[in-house]
Amino acid sequence: MRGVLAATLRLRPLVLAGAGVLLVIVLLAVAAPLVAPHDPGALAISSRLKPPSAQWWFGTDEFGRDIFSRTLYAGRLSLLVGAGVVLISGVIGIVLGLLAGFFPRLDTIVARLIDALMAFPDILLAVALVAALGPSLLTVLVALGVVYAPRLARVVRASTLIIRELPYVEAARALGVPTWRIIGRHVLRNLASPILVQCTFIFAYAILAEAGLSFLGLGVNPEIPTWGTMIAGGRYYTGQADWMTVFPGMAIILAALSLQMVGDGLRDLLDPRLGRDL
Amino acid sequence: MSYVLRRIAGMLVVMFFVVSIVFLIVHIAPGDPAVVMLGPGATAEQVAALRAAWGLDQPLFGQYLLFLRQLAQGDLGQSIFLGQSVLGLLAGRAEPTFFLTIFSTVIACLIAIPLGIYSAYRRNSVWDRLATTLAMFAASVPSFWLGLLLIQTLSLQLGWFPVSGYGGPGAGFLARLYHLFLPAVSLGIYSSALILRFTRASMLDVLGEDYVRTARAKGMGEFRVVMKHALKNALVPIVTIVGMTMALLVAGAVITEMVFGLPGVGNLIVSSVLRRDYPVIQGTLLVVSLIYVLMNFLIDMLYLVIDPRVKY
Numbered sequence: 001m002r003g004v005l006a007a008t009l010r011l012r013p014l015v016l017a018g019a020g021v022l023l024v025i026v027l028l029a030v031a032a033p034l035v036a037p038h039d040p041g042a043l044a045i046s047s048r049l050k051p052p053s054a055q056w057w058f059g060t061d062e063f064g065r066d067i068f069s070r071t072l073y074a075g076r077l078s079l080l081v082g083a084g085v086v087l088i089s090g091v092i093g094i095v096l097g098l099l100a101g102f103f104p105r106l107d108t109i110v111a112r113l114i115d116a117l118m119a120f121p122d123i124l125l126a127v128a129l130v131a132a133l134g135p136s137l138l139t140v141l142v143a144l145g146v147v148y149a150p151r152l153a154r155v156v157r158a159s160t161l162i163i164r165e166l167p168y169v170e171a172a173r174a175l176g177v178p179t180w181r182i183i184g185r186h187v188l189r190n191l192a193s194p195i196l197v198q199c200t201f202i203f204a205y206a207i208l209a210e211a212g213l214s215f216l217g218l219g220v221n222p223e224i225p226t227w228g229t230m231i232a233g234g235r236y237y238t239g240q241a242d243w244m245t246v247f248p249g250m251a252i253i254l255a256a257l258s259l260q261m262v263g264d265g266l267r268d269l270l271d272p273r274l275g276r277d278l
Numbered sequence: 279m280s281y282v283l284r285r286i287a288g289m290l291v292v293m294f295f296v297v298s299i300v301f302l303i304v305h306i307a308p309g310d311p312a313v314v315m316l317g318p319g320a321t322a323e324q325v326a327a328l329r330a331a332w333g334l335d336q337p338l339f340g341q342y343l344l345f346l347r348q349l350a351q352g353d354l355g356q357s358i359f360l361g362q363s364v365l366g367l368l369a370g371r372a373e374p375t376f377f378l379t380i381f382s383t384v385i386a387c388l389i390a391i392p393l394g395i396y397s398a399y400r401r402n403s404v405w406d407r408l409a410t411t412l413a414m415f416a417a418s419v420p421s422f423w424l425g426l427l428l429i430q431t432l433s434l435q436l437g438w439f440p441v442s443g444y445g446g447p448g449a450g451f452l453a454r455l456y457h458l459f460l461p462a463v464s465l466g467i468y469s470s471a472l473i474l475r476f477t478r479a480s481m482l483d484v485l486g487e488d489y490v491r492t493a494r495a496k497g498m499g500e501f502r503v504v505m506k507h508a509l510k511n512a513l514v515p516i517v518t519i520v521g522m523t524m525a526l527l528v529a530g531a532v533i534t535e536m537v538f539g540l541p542g543v544g545n546l547i548v549s550s551v552l553r554r555d556y557p558v559i560q561g562t563l564l565v566v567s568l569i570y571v572l573m574n575f576l577i578d579m580l581y582l583v584i585d586p587r588v589k590y
Contacts, residue, residue: 113295
């Protein structure tokens with residue numbers, strides 16, 4: 001397994017680059033208090049709307065706050081939202097997928113439910129859930145978790161349907177191994193890789209969707225810096241202080257791109273036949 | 279034929295679930311929606327009147343039945359704030375969203391299909407790598423951010439395009455299209471990523487087929503082999519993905535319409551959410567999702583027409 005991994009990484013410099021960029025982003029976000037040259041909340045009206053310079057690398061916003069430091073700190077929350085969404089959609093998706101895949105009786109209902117949830121365009125369903133629950137960090141997490149869970153559920157269900165019929169599962173069943181143990185030890189373990197791939201993509205989509213919701217004013221509190229709220233705040237200064245939107249946007253692109261590169265690479269690794277063709 | 283009937287039945291079941299989920303979402307709102315909608319200044323009589331009008335004084339299941347009955351009669355309710363029927367509001371806002379969707383699909387196809395074909399034809403070349411990387415990049419750019427960037431450079435600095443709006447009430451069709459150009463580009467680039475990947479994949483499948491080799495063996499020119507023999511057969515999955523992205527674009531339009539100040543369905547739903555105008559939220563969500571389900575069904579049916587090999 002390790003040999004295959006190493007070989008694949010050698011063959012795919014893009015994956016390695018993606019993983020590298022992702023690592024840098026995560027490290028910068030985690031180490032924000034150490035790296036940031038300024039206090040992200042420090043107001044300095046005298047230096048408001050300053051363009052990028054040696055003192056203010058990414059410029060300043062309408063309150064004179066340092067955009068570079070804010071981008072670093074915002075990364076913490078944006079990444080946290082991504083991870084939270086992955087966690088929530090992971091739990092819902094895996095449970096639904098396993099139920100549908102392993103218990104044919106439940107399948108008819110659960111599969112339709114998955115179809116129905118997939119029938120909602122993602123951002124629209126999130127907007128509606130935010131409308132019902134009121135905008136907050138928790139709502140964003142729950143809403144996006146619900147929105148992306150069906151994707152995972154679909155993958156888990158499809159794989160479970162195949163694994164369920166494999167000889168070793170049959171053997172385990174014949175030996176009288178309890179169902180929950182078959183699921184845990186034999187099915188779930190074999191699902192780890194497709195789940196991982198889906199999770200990287202959901203992570204990327206969640207970062208993009210959070211930014212979208214925040215931009216609409218339906219995300220986290222605008223006072224809390226995330227890449228989305230920073231762009232939302234900067235839009236009123238388009239043409240006047242473009243750096244306010246440009247840099248947080250680039251952070252989103254870098255994060256989403258590196259995640260997708262890693263996800264793509266992992267998928268190739270799992271299914272060499274699919275390889276570069278999809 | 280039995281396949282078509284089965285698919286129709288399946289679609290109806292999904293639609294039923296969709297309708298139920300929409301109802302649930304709107305009714306899980308914590309607190310009394312009537313109080314939330316009318317705001318803190320409302321009198322008890324006003325709240326009671328709204329509750330009665332919306333059937334909120336009935337138990338949840340009763341409300342659900344009422345909702346289904348009204349829906350069956352094509353009644354999506356009344357907007358709380360605008361005093362118009364939800365269906366009328368939607369009809370009034372449909373045009374910009376419709377044209378935006380079509381326009382951005384066209385742009386996405388113009389970018390993605392030629393690039394996808396070329397990528398597949400020159401598989402694993404530098405151009406192929408570049409195109410697939412670009413596709414990934416396009417899928418990572420938030421469309422509203424791209425929109426702001428386009429406004430800033432092409433509208434504000436160069437003055438080539440209007441900053442926002444839909445050209446005012448009396449504007450002609452061309453003026454409307456002109457106003458839709460930047461929104462359509464910012465949306466189209468995003469969805470071109472998906473179309474490019476699928477075009478490339480399905481062309482790769484087809485280019486390996488025997489009849490392509492035969493065509494080449496007959497001495498047919500490369501251009502004709504690719505465009506006539508390969509592309510024609512690769513078209514089924516491409517059409518599918520174009521249809522699916524088109525349905526997704528309706529949702530993408532939600533944000534893009536806000537960036538460019540277009541008076542479309544997306545704008546309607548966001549302003550309704552901010553006003554907590556639940557009937558409008560409910561109706562819009564319902565109509566857009568049902569259109570999405572219906573489009574997926576029609577794409578499936580299209581298979582039967584454009585690919586004679588598909589028989590169920």
